[in-house]
Amino acid sequence: MSPTPQERRAARHQAGPDKPAVRRGPSGGRKKPITVDAIVSTAFAIIEAEGYEALTMRRLAVALETGPSSLYAHVVNKEDLDELLIGRLCAEIELPEPDPSRWREQLVGVCTRLRDQYLRYPGISRAALAAAPSNLDTLRVSEGLLAIVLAGGVEPQVAAWAVDSLTLYVNAHTLEVSVANSRLRRADDGWVVSRDDMLRRFAALPETFPHTRRYAAQLTAGTTADRFHFTINLMIDGLPRTGQAT
Known part of the structure; x- marks a missing residue:
């Protein structure tokens, strides 16, 4: 049985470094692997250039040159991504x-x-x-x-x-x-x-x-x-x- 969103979120705090997803297809080996860190960094780049309202899972998938379904192996949904974004900013606060x-x-x-x-x-x-x-x-x-x-x-x-x-x-x-x-x-x-x-x-x-x-x-x-x-x-x-x- 697939883990629930809550279980996947909880596992992120316990499993250590995020494992990159395997890229498939002819260009798979040339693209950077998809990780939570890569997803969050790309999301910030979109927000910085276009504003938060421009950030959607589909827009993020396009920027990462993948399909939206690939993102859900690492991020449960948009709300989960929001939590990761705020967490990244808070991590830098002394x-x-x-x-x-x-x-x-x-x-x-x-x-x-x-x-x-x-x-x-x-x-x-x-x-x-x-x-x-x-x-x-x-x-x-x-x-x-x-x-x-x-x-x-x-x-x-x-x-x-x-x-x-x-x-x-x-x-x-x-x-x-x-x-x-x-x-x-x-x-x-x-x-x-x-x-x-x-x-x-x-x-x-x-x-x-x-x-x-x-x-x-x-x-x-x-x-x-x-x-x-x-x-x-x-x-x-x-x-x-x-x-x-x-």
């Missing part, structure tokens, strides 16, 4: 040893590194949304974040939900940046307006929007990085702590 005296700084640092990883590949954070992490490399980052929050004296249940909220915000932030950048690259980039345009639009609003008109400068101030760090720090500042760490 995690600090939790320090109760520096936990806030450490938390911001890890979230920033995760943001930067996602921004390397347009739209890649879609792969992390609505997915419970099970990849060991992804779980390593979640484990590191949880350890840092706990070192700050935050009660375990609050710490667990805080990690979920922080990673969800990083995912949403990077997705919004990717969508905005994609629109800017298209010919119809009028959908993404400049700050000056926004100020003019707010100034032209009717008097039923008094606060938006009065505080237009504040509403449009700051870079995406400014807003990212503001929100991360705002979330951290709102965490109730029971310990003595500062």
Whole structure:
């Protein structure tokens, strides 16, 4: 009986290096063998060049000069591939040893590194949304974040939900940046307006929007990085702590 998708995913963590699939046909000997690593690397190349939305199993098979069925010997489905992609990015994130005296700084640092990883590949954070992490490399980052929050004296249940909220915000932030950048690259980039345009639009609003008109400068101030760090720090500042760490 063939192994279930769950068994195949579990085996990937235990079986050691991925065994390459044998290429058949006249050109089989000239092509690089298909491995999980080759599949993931090729998927990243597609995302980097065309965006995450362009990545499908069929598109990936074409890039690897094989048929979609060949990929399923290594990757269970698109969701499994998504998990591998996020795992590869998380594997490159350096995690600090939790320090109760520096936990806030450490938390911001890890979230920033995760943001930067996602921004390397347009739209890649879609792969992390609505997915419970099970990849060991992804779980390593979640484990590191949880350890840092706990070192700050935050009660375990609050710490667990805080990690979920922080990673969800990083995912949403990077997705919004990717969508905005994609629109800017298209010919119809009028959908993404400049700050000056926004100020003019707010100034032209009717008097039923008094606060938006009065505080237009504040509403449009700051870079995406400014807003990212503001929100991360705002979330951290709102965490109730029971310990003595500062």
